[in-house]
Amino acid sequence: MLRWLIRLGIAAILITGLGSQFYGIGMASSEQTLDQLRASIFTQLEERKTDISFDYVGDRQELSAQIGSLLREVFAEDDYAAYNVDAYLYTIRTWNGAAKINLSVTYRESAEEMAVVDGKIRELLPGILKDAVGEQQQARAIHDWIVTHVAYDTNLEHYTAYDALTSGTAVCQGYSLLAFRMLELAGFETRIVEGSVDSGSHVWNLVKVNGRWYHMDATWDDPVPDRAGQTSYAYFLKTDAQMKQDHRWTKPYPAAG
Secondary structure (H helix, E strand, O other): OHHHHHHHHHHHHHHHHHHHHHOOOOOOOOOOOHHHHHHHHHHHHHOOOOEEEEEEOOOHHHHHHHHHHHHHHHHHHOHHHHOOEEEEEEEEEEEOOEEEEEEEEEEOOOHHHHHHHHHHHHHHHHHHHOOOOHHHHHHHHHHHHHHHHOEEOOOOOOOOHHHHHHHOEEOHHHHHHHHHHHHHHOOOOEEEEEEEEOOEEEEEEEEEEOOEEEEEOOOOOOOOOOOOOOOOOOOEEEOHHHHOOOOEOOOOOOOEO
């Protein structure tokens, strides 16, 4: 029962973060077209810029009508950046046929922390993968390392890959972000799945192994309370049908299995 109650607490906090991120006040950038605007926003997110200003000289009515969907498209381009945004706020002021867009973004993981994450993963991967032959064994080696080196954060304080690596604890968001970055740097295509379980909101991963997508939930394969060296494979490389027994999602993701 404790495991489910803990997840319910995470879900409440995660929803708050994702709500401000995807459905809150918003975010924007600028150029002459919406495509240029989209590219500029994406670049600034990748660089973890916190205060951004742009002048937009394109169609202001189109900007007003499309800004919501444009932002969702930008976030969909990079799960790692999207799930590290804690909140954002934008303002648009118009005059003389132009628009001034000011954007403020708060990140859970800074650019400096992201650099630490990437450096540590690049240092660890050769050892993690040295005995793994083929993509399935490589994905399993990464899964096993996370499960045996990260403990579930019952205090609900650690949300990032940086937290998972430096403190050794994280909630489901931290597990998923660490798995995403480790898999990505190992050469895998991967996604973060936003969904729910009976107790509330939850996130986990998709990974493409040998040309096919599969679900991987390292959080649920890690015993709570933590038991050193023990891991489960109940949620490793599972199909959609298998995962839907106790996980649900409504956003479009690649079909698994």
